[in-house]
Amino acid sequence: MSIKSLIDHIKQKQSYLCVGLDTDDQKIPLHLRSQKDAVLAFNKAVIDATLDHCVSYKINTAFYESMGIRGWEIMQETLEHIPDTHFVIADAKRGDIGNTSAQYAKTFFEAYGFDAVTVAPYMGEDSIRPFLEYTDKVTIVLGLTSNKGAEDFELQRLQSGEFVYERVLKTVSGWGTPQNLMFVAGATQAKELVNIRRIVPDHFLLVPGVGAQGGSLQEVAAYGSNKDIGLLVNASRAVIYASQAEDFSQAAAKAARSYHDEMRALMRS
Numbered sequence: 367m368s369i370k371s372l373i374d375h376i377k378q379k380q381s382y383l384c385v386g387l388d389t390d391d392q393k394i395p396l397h398l399r400s401q402k403d404a405v406l407a408f409n410k411a412v413i414d415a416t417l418d419h420c421v422s423y424k425i426n427t428a429f430y431e432s433m434g435i436r437g438w439e440i441m442q443e444t445l446e447h448i449p450d451t452h453f454v455i456a457d458a459k460r461g462d463i464g465n466t467s468a469q470y471a472k473t474f475f476e477a478y479g480f481d482a483v484t485v486a487p488y489m490g491e492d493s494i495r496p497f498l499e500y501t502d503k504v505t506i507v508l509g510l511t512s513n514k515g516a517e518d519f520e521l522q523r524l525q526s527g528e529f530v531y532e533r534v535l536k537t538v539s540g541w542g543t544p545q546n547l548m549f550v551a552g553a554t555q556a557k558e559l560v561n562i563r564r565i566v567p568d569h570f571l572l573v574p575g576v577g578a579q580g581g582s583l584q585e586v587a588a589y590g591s592n593k594d595i596g597l598l599v600n601a602s603r604a605v606i607y608a609s610q611a612e613d614f615s616q617a618a619a620k621a622a623r624s625y626h627d628e629m630r631a632l633m634r635s
């Protein structure tokens with residue numbers, strides 16, 4: 367899906383919610399666990415319940431890879447269940463020497479057909495270029511992440527005085543365009559969003575960290591949006607485990623609707 371279609375969907379739906387399918391087989395409701403392929407049944411129910419409130423799904427591959435071969439199949443079957451109106455992200459955080467990155471890009475863009483994949487920038491240009499060669503797909507590069515460890519490297523200052531993450535945004539933004547490149551900016555880093563927007567005014571930001579990690583949607587909207595909204599705000603646990611009982615899909619729908627209502631109000635304000 368193109369960025370233009372994503373923007374149209376956001377404007378039409380008045381939502382920029384991305385539901386994160388971080389499905390942990392130990393956290394899904396007990397009544398499903400005895401069932402064969404409980405994770406797939408859970409994902410399908412969550413997708414059906416939340417479709418009307420979000421524009422995107424993010425499949426965190428770790429939760430599927432940890433199940434072995436069947437996990438990869440469940441990831442594919444989950445992907446097939448998501449209608450092509452929704453922008454689908456493989457949250458795989460890859461990146462390696464060019465020769466290997468090319469295979470990662472082929473895996474997620476061709477073999478699985480995701481719209482986007484998350485990539486770590488630590489290994490530099492040749493590790494990211496193979497993803498960007500897919501100009502009709504979107505490469506999402508980690509900028510300033512939501513976790514505490516962001517302080518260890520991303521928020522360290524270079525001799526020039528800029529933060530490492532700032533250098534990443536400045537340099538990587540020159541390798542792609544807002545049509546095939548996004549950046550991750552954690553919702554827990556709201557005070558840096560103004561600065562991030564100064565460096566990359568036109569790129570979409572994938573913003574995880576609302577809900578379970580405590581980031582504020584109001585702050586993200588106030589400091590992170592651009593003329594096209596330019597945000598995909600991800601919530602995983604706060605939506606998919608809103609209830610761990612038999613009413614889990616209704617609870618997921620309710621949580622997603624609540625983010626949707628808040629986003630609609632923020633877009634109108």
Ligand SMILES: O=C(O)c1cc(=O)[nH]c(=O)n1[C@@H]1O[C@H](COP(=O)(O)O)[C@@H](O)[C@H]1O
Pocket residue numbers: 386388426457484510511512513550551552574575576577578579600601602603604
């Ligand atoms: O790239 C990501 O999606 C990501 C980057 C980041 O800085 N922080 C972050 O939490 N994430 C992912 O976003 C999701 C957040 O999940 P919840 O905290 O449950 O909403 C997880 O899949 C994380 O792996």
